[in-house]
Amino acid sequence: MTIRRTAAVLAATVLLPLGAAHAVDLEVTHWWTSGGEAAAVAELAKAFDATGNKWVDGAIAGGGDTARPIMISRITGGDPMAATQFNHGRQAEELIEAGLLQDLTEVAEKEGWKDLVRPSSLLDACTKDGKVYCAPINIHSWQWMWLSNAAFEKAGVPVPKDWYEFEKAVPALEKAGIVPLAVGGQSWQSKGAFDVMAIALAGIDTWKKVYVELDADAARGPEFAKVWAAAAKARDWSKDTKVQDWNQATNMVITGKAAAQIMGDWAQGEFQVAGQVAGKDYTCLPGLGVNEIISTGGDAFYFPKLDDPEKTKAQMQLASVMLSKETQVAFNLKKGSVPVRGDVDLNAANDCMKKGLDILAKGNILPDSTMTMSPDTTNQLQDVIVQFWNTPSMTPEEGQKRFADIIAQAD
Ligand code: GAL
Numbered sequence: 001m002t003i004r005r006t007a008a009v010l011a012a013t014v015l016l017p018l019g020a021a022h023a024v025d026l027e028v029t030h031w032w033t034s035g036g037e038a039a040a041v042a043e044l045a046k047a048f049d050a051t052g053n054k055w056v057d058g059a060i061a062g063g064g065d066t067a068r069p070i071m072i073s074r075i076t077g078g079d080p081m082a083a084t085q086f087n088h089g090r091q092a093e094e095l096i097e098a099g100l101l102q103d104l105t106e107v108a109e110k111e112g113w114k115d116l117v118r119p120s121s122l123l124d125a126c127t128k129d130g131k132v133y134c135a136p137i138n139i140h141s142w143q144w145m146w147l148s149n150a151a152f153e154k155a156g157v158p159v160p161k162d163w164y165e166f167e168k169a170v171p172a173l174e175k176a177g178i179v180p181l182a183v184g185g186q187s188w189q190s191k192g193a194f195d196v197m198a199i200a201l202a203g204i205d206t207w208k209k210v211y212v213e214l215d216a217d218a219a220r221g222p223e224f225a226k227v228w229a230a231a232a233k234a235r236d237w238s239k240d241t242k243v244q245d246w247n248q249a250t251n252m253v254i255t256g257k258a259a260a261q262i263m264g265d266w267a268q269g270e271f272q273v274a275g276q277v278a279g280k281d282y283t284c285l286p287g288l289g290v291n292e293i294i295s296t297g298g299d300a301f302y303f304p305k306l307d308d309p310e311k312t313k314a315q316m317q318l319a320s321v322m323l324s325k326e327t328q329v330a331f332n333l334k335k336g337s338v339p340v341r342g343d344v345d346l347n348a349a350n351d352c353m354k355k356g357l358d359i360l361a362k363g364n365i366l367p368d369s370t371m372t373m374s375p376d377t378t379n380q381l382q383d384v385i386v387q388f389w390n391t392p393s394m395t396p397e398e399g400q401k402r403f404a405d406i407i408a409q410a411d
Pocket of ligand 1: 031032037063064087140246266297298299
């Protein structure tokens with residue numbers, strides 16, 4: 001063989017990345033379209049591409065309420081993606097029952113997810129009839145309030161340490177022309193804020209009775225009436241938000257146009273992309289500063305069955321790489337969430353994430369309501385709360401009655 005031919009063969013061999021012969025494109029759908037979310041998705045894509053396969057991004061704008069029906073109809077309609085995000089809990093229950101999702105038990109057992117994933121409730125939420133159907137990839141807690149230090153400085157009041165001090169600061173904020181509480185127009189945002197207030201203001205016991213035991217009497221009771229009274233105030237404090245997406249509301253806090261936002265810790269990704277520093281530019285109050293709690297919400301990836309052995313193999317590789325130590329750290333630091341593995345070093349975590357990790361370590365955790373209620377019940381409650389939020393004439397008593405009536409029929 002001539003030198004030229006040998007060199008050509010060598011070059012071709014060297015240039016061909018390992019495994020390229022089996023390089024497979026996988027379409028992955030999710031609803032992560034904000035700046036922080038996109039930065040986090042890029043870490044997942046990078047990790048998967050490094051396996052020699054290719055992440056084909058299928059971002060769906062408009063948030064989970066818009067994306068999930070699209071994901072479900074594609075899977076049930078015979079046009080499945082290779083992997084898709086859902087929240088921890090029961091959102092994919094019917095897809096599993098219909099036999100449309102890959103069984104991941106083999107990769108879960110091979111990689112010891114049972115010993116790695118904490119709290120174990122996250123893997124339990126992926127498991128049906130002893131088989132594993134999703135890869136949990138993060139812990140997101142709704143139980144946070146984000147405060148703009150600059151807004152309180154402008155209003156001449158100290159940064160509140162809890163919900164009650166925030167309430168006292170509202171007149172000064174309004175006088176300074178600052179929106180006290182930013183709540184975007186997407187329905188899940190007022191529902192989420194209400195649920196956080198429920199834990200903080202009705203207390204954990206009453207919250208468990210209503211959201212876990214589905215006890216309608218507790219939902220009608222005086223402890224829960226406190227939540228509705230506070231929600232009526234929060235509705236007024238947020239009336240000038242005038243944005244739709246959650247990250248636009250977060251941006252109002254980042255720019256000081258609004259003083260506060262009750263939002264899950266995915267908001268951290270936005271502060272990070274804006275170059276803001278926890279403690280210096282913004283303050284985070286876990287459990288609204290009333291009871292330090294985190295809820296184990298967050299995200300898991302499910303893998304629809306595909307009639308293609310190469311793609312199926314690549315799906316298992318994607319599930320595996322999502323839970324690797326390196327990916328867990330790189331993705332979660334950008335996402336503002338806590339890794340599902342307890343054996344990773346998060347020394348790069350900021351002050352707020354460290355607060356969350358401490359609370360998690362103390363075991364002060366509650367399930368997210370996506371894990372305790374069916375999607376149907378969640379949507380019905382969300383409809384009542386968003387109507388209450390958008391109807392100043394609707395009294396707290398009326399809201400509480402309608403909410404409790406749904407709890408009475410909940411599953
Ligand atoms: C949640 C999801 C988060 C997040 C948020 C806003 O349901 O768990 O990852 O990004 O939606 O899009």
